[in-house]
Amino acid sequence: xxxxxxxxxxxxxxxxxxxxxxxxxxxxxxxxxxxxxxxxxxxxxxxxxxxxxxxxxxxxxxxxxxxxxxxxxxxxxxxxxxxxxxxxxxxxxxxxxxxxxxxxxxxxxxxxxxxxxxxxxxxxxxxxxxxxxxxxxxxxxxxxxxxxxxxxxxxxxxxxxxxxxxxxxxxxxxxxxxxxxxxxxxxxxxxxxxxxxxxxxxxxxxxxxxxxxxxxxxxxxxxxxxxxxxxxxxxxxxxxxxxxxxxxxxxxxxxxxxxxxxxxxxxxxxxxxxxxxxxxxxxxxxxxxxxxxxxxxxxxxxxxxxxxxxxxxxxxxxxxxxxxxxxxxxxxxxxxxxxxxxxxxxxxxxxxxxxxxxxxxxxxxxxxxxxxxxxxxxxxxxxxxxxxxxxxxxxxxxxxxxxxxxxxxxxxxxxxxxxxxxxxxxxxxxxxxxxxxxxxxxxxxxxxxxxxxxxxxxxxxxxxxxxxxxxxxxxxxxxxxxxxxxxxxxxxxxxxxxxxxxxxxxxxxxxxxxxxxxxxxxxxxxxxxxxxxxxxxxxxxxxxxxxxxxxxxxxxxxxxxxxxxxxxxxxxxxxxxxxxxxxxxxxxxxxxxxxxxxxxxxxxxxxxxxxxxxxxxxxxxxxxxxxxxxxxxxxx
Amino acid sequence: xxxxxxxxxxxxxxxxxxxxxxxxxxxxxxxxxxxxxxxxxxxxxxxxxxxxxxxxxxxxxxxxxxxxxxxxxxxxxxxxxxxxxxxxxxxxxxxxxxxxxxxxxxxxxxxxxxxxxxxxxxxxxxxxxxxxxxxxxxxxxxxxxxxxxxxxxxxxxxxxxxxxxxxxxxxxxxxxxxxxxxxxxxxxxxxxxxxxxxxxxxxxxxxxxxxxxxxxxxxxxxxxxxxxxxxxxxxxxxxxxxxxxxxxxxxxxxxxxxxxxxxxxxxxxxxxxxxxxxxxxxxxxxxxxxxxxxxxxxxxx
Ligand SMILES: [Cu+2]
Numbered sequence: 001x002x003x004x005x006x007x008x009x010x011x012x013x014x015x016x017x018x019x020x021x022x023x024x025x026x027x028x029x030x031x032x033x034x035x036x037x038x039x040x041x042x043x044x045x046x047x048x049x050x051x052x053x054x055x056x057x058x059x060x061x062x063x064x065x066x067x068x069x070x071x072x073x074x075x076x077x078x079x080x081x082x083x084x085x086x087x088x089x090x091x092x093x094x095x096x097x098x099x100x101x102x103x104x105x106x107x108x109x110x111x112x113x114x115x116x117x118x119x120x121x122x123x124x125x126x127x128x129x130x131x132x133x134x135x136x137x138x139x140x141x142x143x144x145x146x147x148x149x150x151x152x153x154x155x156x157x158x159x160x161x162x163x164x165x166x167x168x169x170x171x172x173x174x175x176x177x178x179x180x181x182x183x184x185x186x187x188x189x190x191x192x193x194x195x196x197x198x199x200x201x202x203x204x205x206x207x208x209x210x211x212x213x214x215x216x217x218x219x220x221x222x223x224x225x226x227x228x229x230x231x232x233x234x235x236x237x238x239x240x241x242x243x244x245x246x247x248x249x250x251x252x253x254x255x256x257x258x259x260x261x262x263x264x265x266x267x268x269x270x271x272x273x274x275x276x277x278x279x280x281x282x283x284x285x286x287x288x289x290x291x292x293x294x295x296x297x298x299x300x301x302x303x304x305x306x307x308x309x310x311x312x313x314x315x316x317x318x319x320x321x322x323x324x325x326x327x328x329x330x331x332x333x334x335x336x337x338x339x340x341x342x343x344x345x346x347x348x349x350x351x352x353x354x355x356x357x358x359x360x361x362x363x364x365x366x367x368x369x370x371x372x373x374x375x376x377x378x379x380x381x382x383x384x385x386x387x388x389x390x391x392x393x394x395x396x397x398x399x400x401x402x403x404x405x406x407x408x409x410x411x412x413x414x415x416x417x418x419x420x421x422x423x424x425x426x427x428x429x430x431x432x433x434x435x436x437x438x439x440x441x442x443x444x445x446x447x448x449x450x451x452x453x454x455x456x457x458x459x460x461x462x463x464x465x466x467x468x469x470x471x472x473x474x475x476x477x478x479x480x481x482x483x484x485x486x487x488x489x490x491x492x493x494x495x496x497x498x499x500x501x502x503x504x505x506x507x508x509x510x511x512x513x514x515x516x517x518x519x520x521x522x523x524x525x526x527x528x529x530x531x532x533x534x535x536x537x538x539x540x541x542x543x544x545x546x547x548x549x550x551x552x553x554x555x556x557x558x559x560x561x562x563x564x565x566x567x568x569x570x571x572x573x574x575x576x577x578x579x580x581x582x583x584x585x586x587x588x589x590x591x592x593x594x595x596x597x598x599x600x601x602x603x604x605x606x607x608x609x610x611x612x613x614x615x616x617x618x619x620x621x622x623x624x625x626x627x628x629x630x631x632x633x634x635x636x
Numbered sequence: 637x638x639x640x641x642x643x644x645x646x647x648x649x650x651x652x653x654x655x656x657x658x659x660x661x662x663x664x665x666x667x668x669x670x671x672x673x674x675x676x677x678x679x680x681x682x683x684x685x686x687x688x689x690x691x692x693x694x695x696x697x698x699x700x701x702x703x704x705x706x707x708x709x710x711x712x713x714x715x716x717x718x719x720x721x722x723x724x725x726x727x728x729x730x731x732x733x734x735x736x737x738x739x740x741x742x743x744x745x746x747x748x749x750x751x752x753x754x755x756x757x758x759x760x761x762x763x764x765x766x767x768x769x770x771x772x773x774x775x776x777x778x779x780x781x782x783x784x785x786x787x788x789x790x791x792x793x794x795x796x797x798x799x800x801x802x803x804x805x806x807x808x809x810x811x812x813x814x815x816x817x818x819x820x821x822x823x824x825x826x827x828x829x830x831x832x833x834x835x836x837x838x839x840x841x842x843x844x845x846x847x848x849x850x851x852x853x854x855x856x857x858x859x860x861x862x863x864x865x866x867x868x869x870x871x872x873x874x875x876x877x878x879x880x881x882x883x884x885x886x887x888x889x890x891x892x893x894x895x896x897x898x899x900x901x902x903x904x905x906x907x908x909x910x911x912x913x914x915x916x917x918x919x920x921x922x923x924x925x926x927x928x929x930x931x932x933x934x935x936x937x
Contacts (some may be wrong), residue, residue: 036796068762072818072912139894145815151792152817242793248776248792291702311934313778313787313813315770315796318721325717342703343678344694350687355919364679372668381720382655384786385646388778454644454782459821467643586767617640634646 014563016499018523020587031115033100034521036122036535038252038419040097040502041412043126044090045490050136051085054078056483063476064494065464075144075460077162081136083146084166087262088173089129091404095269096121096180099208101419103184105514106202108193108530110568111584113186116627117179122593124176127194131602132169135162145458147259148229150240150251155233164233170226174219184208189573192557193513194547195532196576199293202535204288207272210300214265217304222258225251234605249314255305264303266400268296271338271409274360277407277414278342280510281357282349285536288341295341302331307370321380328378335371339364354508355429359410362437363403370398373448384395391451397444400443409436409489415531416493417507421520426545428492430564435485442478446471461524488607511536516544524563532576550578557581590630594623644782644809650829651784652801653724667709674771696878697803716772725799728765733771734758738777738790738812739913741840742877742890752842756825756878757885760815761835763884768798781827787813794866802829807886815845824891838884845914857928858929866936876916881933883937889914901930 020026020035030036058078061070070078104112111117135141142162144153153163189210192201228239229251231418236242240251279286286292288417308316308324342364352359373395377383386392408434417423455468462468506515515538517526528546530537537544547569549559555578557567567581605611640756649655678701679899690697717884736758737744745754758856760766771780772790779798780787787800802808813824830838845868846852855861861871885895893899893909904926907914921929 076815076820110883149776152815156819157775190820203688247834248793288698289696292697295702314789314791315794318725322718322721324912325721329710329713329717336706337698337702339675340698341694342699342792343675343682343701344690344692346682347697348678348690348694349684349686351683361679361683365676368672368675372671375710375713376668379660379664379717379720381653381717381724381786382657384788385657385661385782387787388780388815401805452646454646454780454809454811456780456811456820458815459822464644465870545817 005435014524014527014560017564017566018584020523025138028542028592029119029589031111031119031585031587031591032523033104033112033115033118034419034523034525035519037097037099037101040093040100040122040125043122043129044094044097047089047129047133048094048486049490050133051082051090051623054082054085057481058082058191059479061415062462062472064473065466065469067461070460072460073143074146075316076458077141078143079458080145080148080166081132084132084142084169084599087146087266088170089125090133091138091266091400092177092262093125093581094408095211095266095404095562096125096177097531098415099184099211100180100410102415103205103208103523104191105418105517106195106205106512107188107191108513108516108526108532109191110525110529110563111582112183113191113570113582113617114183116588117584119588120179120595121176121183121589124179124598127595127599128169128173128176128602131172131599131606132165133167135169140165146588147255148226148284149255150229150232150246150248151242153229153233154241156241156577164177164230167226167230168605169232169234171223172598172602173313174223174226176353177215178219178223181219185216185593186211188212190570190630191568191582192571192576193529193532194578198227198292200532200535200572203289203292203296204269204272204512206296207275209266210296211265212262213268214268214300214303216262218258218265220258222255225254225258228254230605232240234608237326249316252311252314253307254297256310257304260307260310260443261300261303261394263399264299266297266404270363270404273407273411274342274363275338276510276512277356277360277410278345279349279355280414280508281352281360282346283352283509284345284349285539287348288337289535291381292335292341295337298334299331302327302334303491306378309378309383310387312380318380325380327364332371332375332376337367339371354413355424355426355433356410356414356508358430358433359406359413362433362440363406363410366398366402366406366437366440367539367554368446370395370403373398380467386451388457389451390447390455390634391456394444394447394451397447401444402440406436411484412489412493414508415514416496416515417500417503418519418521419517420497420500421503422496422499423503423507424489424496430497430589432485432488432492435488435616437482437484437485439478439481443482444473446475450475452530472529486614505626506538511539513537524566526557527563529557529562529569554578554580588630590623592629594627597623638903646782650802650806650808651781652803652881653785654781654783654800655803656720656723657786660716662707663716664713667712671705671709723775725797727767727799728801731765731767731799732760733767733769734760735771736779736790738770738774738779738816738823740774740817741812741823741911741913742822743810744826744877745825747839747842750839750843751867752803752839753867754842754881754885756887756890758810758825758827759835759838760802760827760829762802762829765801766799766833770796770798775816776814777812777816777823779810780790781808781810783911784827789814794924802827805829805831809891819890819911822890822892823912824887825892826886828886842881846936849932849935851928851935852891854925854928855932858921858925859917860929861918879933879936881936882933883935897930897934899932902925904929 020030178534238245238246305327310327505521531545547558549561557569600616649658735746770790779792785800808827810825848865856870863873863875907916
């Protein structure tokens, strides 16, 4: 089924134009979307492990009533860090990392539209992660919850530097997410290979497009929320201080105007991954391509109209809130479309049970349960009972841990061979999946019952008379096994680096363009740009055709010449006519320096020294000028 | 039943609101079970059936399963939502008004027009519509009685009300459901629902000033009086709970411990040993003073 893959020219001849300098210099200056993407993934997983360990400590504390392992102060810091790290520093960036690696390959480009911006966004992510991680190391962790509700996070009730780590860290990392999103959107609209019209774009690319747009509309709200909070904290404004005319609910509105779409910002790329893998392992094209693309866009839109369902207990007028209740229910329809597209695909396909497919199947079950409880909590009066209880903790772990992390693990097994050139062990992979799947459900399912028995969220202890002890013990025990299951995959990745079977260019007999080039991907991705004639270029009859360099300026970078000159074509947004070419910038340290300068600004704000943040601003300005002034061709 | 009988549960349905929501829950659960069985069943069949083309086209699959099925389910859910919303939290004649203020980390309870002030224990008559007014002068809390009604937040700068009726006499566990800082976990309370006659007796008892007992002057002259009120004495502090009828309450410090002489003594000696973050300091007292104060407070029925 898969087309024969024959890059038209000797790859060694071109790769020298793309090689990064060796060692640490190359590490700091690379603008290669693949290096950046892989780095994003690894870095994000470091945060995953840290945040996961924090969760295990919390579960140890809750394993029995009146436990004295942690006091309230420590416990409150742990759940704040757990949520913050998972959402801001694992889930979002890991998906951005996959997108970074895959989107240019899937659309047949040699890099992202703005490679230097890409490097910049990674460095901001790392530095903001280190910034907030410093709170952990220094023992001044924020304790306001990942949602940091005012007035508890106002300086009156929460003095000290802990909350500033959170507020500044969130604004800091928002820069990364935002510029990353712009990069995705422009890349997807302007860098697609000839022939890949919008309706031939892989569903995963659609999902990253929706991701990009959602980020751009949602992230300003959290930046505003955290930014105004920091103005209150650092500069004495009273935006959220009710005793100074500020408004408490304003913060909640701003937070959830980002917070709810954020859930879908994470979920949508995950569905893109699942759609890709299910089709490949069912050996047929995805059912209902247009339905699915429309549903993704639909979810993106609707998700901006549901934020108040996090605020049903705030006493706003029932009439007004009912609107949000209805909108939240409606989201079930596009979700249903996605779900049945996957069922239809498997139904008439020939399913092979590889590890990535197992993770997809696990995802289906978990997502279904999370979706069903999602409908329950969308019912406003019922939500009055279960909101802020373990029922909700269960619900969102089904959707965020289950329906996002499972696809991500599947994606590791599926795409790692392309990234490293080595397969992961299927045997270990299956073990990892089954341990994770079983432990996941034993960890999170009983939480529904705990919530119904009245156990609220964010409590560090409970009395035995409440009857919550048995289920909590069960949950805590299972959570350890869930951690173990994820650990097996990490072991697998480490093992495969040295012992994994070499991956062929297209080990899964897949349909999308990333499999049309060698594994691991050569620096320049494609010697010649592929010409796309269908939605499934590698499943077409006959070999994939490769573009030739043409004489007019628009076509100059299409063929091997483009690879030799470190350029990549750009094309018209809808019908992908070649319009010109982009010089892929040489490696440069400016993005790193600019990110560092911005880091100095945040550091200065944190320690409240205007000299330091003033210096940071000056450095940032210098670096910004340097960036604007140096061209792509200047290696600095 | 799935849920333990011992502790609270949203399925007990002892209040007008929770009772209606128990019905909503069973409807939602029923629909959920049907949907899960159908969909998981389809997934399983899709995985195990012999590969081959489907008699149903892709579009039909999606239209039927992905659109029609959710639409039908959601219509039922929407009707149930509107119906429940329309019946809940509405103003009724002859409501009993109780004013609750969320403090860190305890509940201030007042009965307007009676002068009664108490803490962490709300008494109400069974069968009479209640209007619980909810306020906060500090951070956000949330008032929740799982057996009786859903939550309403106590938001600084905004007054909220929770309206429901208790259907069944009993002592109900209440708690704070919105994270409010250090001792959020120990911000519980009790709601005692009793017959109207017993409620009136209780209210009359609470209305009276404190009994005059030995130890009063020790209390009045100690730091305690700066934070606590004992009505009818010189203790008029407001940072801590009103102690006028402390001995009539079942628990101490937001339902953290039972109200016994030993626990009371332990609490006064070192509040943080029972509730790490409690905003009450350990006041240095001589043994004699401590004895006097404990005896005095134990007498405040
Ligand atoms: Cu509270």
